[in-house]
Amino acid sequence: MQSKSGLMFLLCIQLFSCRNGVEKESAVQKIGGDIDLAGTDSVIVEQLIKRSIELYGQGGLHVDISDDYLAEAMDIARKNESLNQLARIYNLLGQRYRNRAQYGEAMKNHQKALDLATKTEDKRLLGQVYNQLGVVYRRIDDNPTALEMHTKALNLAKETGDSLLIGASINSIGNVNYNLNRYVTSIEYFKRALNLSNLMNNKLGLAINHNNMGEALLKLGQVDSALNHFFASLEYNYQIGSKVGQSICFNSIGGAYLQQGRPFKALEYLEKALHLNEELGDLMQVAISHTKIGQTYLQMGDFPLAEKHLKLGLEVAKEIGSLFQIEETSQLLSELFEKRGEYAKALEYFKMSAAYSDSIINEKNINHLATQEAIFESERQRKRIEELNKQTLQQKAALDRQRFILTLGLIIVAAISFAIIMLVRQSQLRHRYKNVRHQQRLLRSQMNPHFIFNALSAIQVYILEHDIEKSSRFLTDFARLMRQVLQSSAHDYISLKEEAEILGYYLELQRLRFSEAFEYSLDIDSSLDVESIMVPPMLTQPFIENAIEHGIRPSGTDGFISVKFFREGDKMIVEVGDNGIGIDASKKASEKGKNHESMAIKITRERLDMLTRDSGRRTDLVILDKKQINPFDRGTLVRITLPVVEMTNFNKKQDKTFYKRIIESV
Structure with a gap:
């Protein structure tokens, strides 16, 4: 076995030395012992992508978004003009940037993937890219565009019979409905996605949908049912070794215990979530963890620790631009300072919360106010006109004769002026049309x-x-x-x-x-x-x-x-x-x-x-x-x-x- 691995290692070195003039050990050489060299470059790229996913799955801020494996996979795919594999690599990079809240970079990479997938006419790949684009739009609170992307993904998934993508798209549409506070509708979508995951024994899908079901049920006040789903999700995340999934479940369980009025139990899970999220570098979940820990300390009456975590949560939420998280955290800060008797600060954060949660209502109020101002101005002008009319009527008897003479003179002058203007205008029109026609003839000829x-x-x-x-x-x-x-x-x-x-x-x-x-x-x-x-x-x-x-x-x-x-x-x-x-x-x-x-x-x-x-x-x-x-x-x-x-x-x-x-x- 050792001899076979050594042979594969040497063959890989020779292969890539001929191709690239290798002067230092490459990522391909690092995995040379595991690659079946009877395959093509396409197989090598697949192995490199797989190793990159495994490395990145270990988590942590110290793991580069584009590691050596993925960089070399991209280089080989470019040289071989493998558009399908390039699209998958860019889609993977976009997903990684999104998870670190770098939404601009995420969008750039997903768009590159979209362009390449369109050229390949691979509908399954195109559906995957659309679904990832939808997640980015959902993260930046552009829910209408997110729904459009997820719907496109679902239609392509149904067309190609991709069960995994069908489940993911249905789940994503459920998340959009959740963002729009349509919790009953979101539960229906999560149930459909959960059933598909059960049929395929897709543990990742089961983990995600159980957690989403729990979140929606929690919003509807069904805390016990929500906890059952959260713990089911946590078990599946342990089975597949997903630290990201575990951190999300810890946050969810902590939030549920907090809603039950069990702050010490909630704090136990929320601190686990914060530790994992800081390790993974998922700023969205870091913001959520800080906010929920702050809420827990607020419920426990520990105001200094509550203030510390809520401000940290607000800072991260502003950094990533999460409007919902800003609104929720600022509302809790307002409540905190109100309980401490610091009413000025409480009012400041209350205004911040209202600015994000009531933006639509505020806009309607502004429009209503503008309408009322316009009505008031119109009424003021009407009264002014009535006053002027009264003054005119008082002078009418003395000015009738003068007005008649003046009106007659004006009519005569106006008639003459109108006739002259019409003659001049007709002449100008003739001249203009003549010039335009000449210009058109010149342009055509x-x-x-x-x-x-x-x-x-x-x-x-x-x-x-x-x-x-x-x-x-x-x-x-x-x-x-x-x-x-x-x-x-x-x-x-x-x-x-x-x-x-x-x-x-x-x-x-x-x-x-x-x-x-x-x-x-x-x-x-x-x-x-x-x-x-x-x-x-x-x-x-x-x-x-x-x-x-x-x-x-x-x-x-x-x-x-x-x-x-x-x-x-x-x-x-x-x-x-x-x-x-x-x-x-x-x-x-x-x-x-x-x-x-x-x-x-x-x-x-x-x-x-x-x-x-x-x-x-x-x-x-x-x-x-x-x-x-x-x-x-x-x-x-x-x-x-x-x-x-x-x-x-x-x-x-x-x-x-x-x-x-x-x-x-x-």
Whole structure:
């Protein structure tokens, strides 16, 4: 047996020396005697993850979140592009950061895991990541988002038949209901999760759900039943050797004995919990332990020790941002100082507690107060108007003649002024529409000079390189695009089919120009008849150009541009999306780039305004950084809303008189 282990050890050293040029003993070498070298790197990564979990399970602040085993597992998974294993590693890191109340780091790692799991299309893994994200949101008291994450996890678990994840998701949904004070509903979810754990003999699940059941029952005043569940949970935690679970049970049992009025018994378990929590570094549980110990000493009448532990609990709760814990601890401090006769401090902590527990009520009160103030101001103005009306009536008899003359004069002046204003306004409108139409024609009839210059340069390069196929293809597409642009520039509307052809040629040329540095999709919903639906020409081209020049090129990675045309009722939606650096980062580009982009957007908005006036239907242009939709996404999304113009008998010659009729009607 010893000889076999030594051989495995040497083989592992040789394997990783060839791969990484090892100069010092690695984590793989440390476990070389236990790895089956007949397997692949994937098996080695699994062994490393397993050893990391075992090491971290020993607990304590002295255990690094990312140990040597996990670091080397991540390195091997990256080199082999094992996305599934990388996602699991990031999900594990997020869980560890969460347990130490480092929620920002936890969220970053879970999001990396989410991105990788999405790419792998592994629904089971995706469900696990969603469930862990939900726990983070629940810890920071964002219960609606937490419920959304856990529901997604549950649906994926049911789809894949993952019983463990089903149980975990149901338990998590029960916890969200518990946070929302829906204790009866939470018990129903905990019972379902408990039954699943029993069927699978999942001792960890049994430990967790027994404790959760006890907490919910304790809130409902059923202390004896709660204690039964707490001790059942503690027994399962002993069996699986979970120190974290044991500390949670100690806290729960102590709280139950405290509610029974048995403070000495409660203190026995609460001090065990505090010792374990400080060893494990779980700040949430540390805060809970200090608060409950302080509450116990308060019940026993030992005010100095009660104050010490409650303040420690409040300090940790503020550090991790637990609103519920802050509210509970500050309420107990208020009670403590009230019993000591220090009413100023009691009032201070009472206000702190009220600020967290009654925030919604306070907001309603503020709104109600604002409403009452507005009503009072309106009433004051009404009384003032009545007084002015009385004064006016008193002077009415003496001013009737003068008012009549003045009114008549004002009417004449107003009529003349109105006529002059209307004439000037109509002239300005004609001039403005003429300018806008000229700008639109100019925009439609010409491409960005930089694009034309670079396109011709690219053709020249292909010719000089004797790449006949690419130069011929590039030149053909370039000629077709120029022909389409020139043909469409004479019209205010072209068919959706023609617009799609122009965009297709343009995107293909851009791909050839940049050596196919990006991919694209051009999708038209089947509900849109490309032959009869008419659209303003070249409306989306400036945004595609911006996506390439200001989004994808600066990103330095492979890009993707999505162009979609689809119908929503009597409206047509055009969406241009990319995975570039995003509009916020793009605003930091050169002034020249900004001016070009802003001019294109300005002219597009004016075209949409004219289209609104012409059709009598709403148009819209929205440009969003994708981070505003999803904080973990990147790129820019342009959404253009147009009326659906179906011109079965449309004659392009008619569009030349379209604006003329509108202007004359104005």
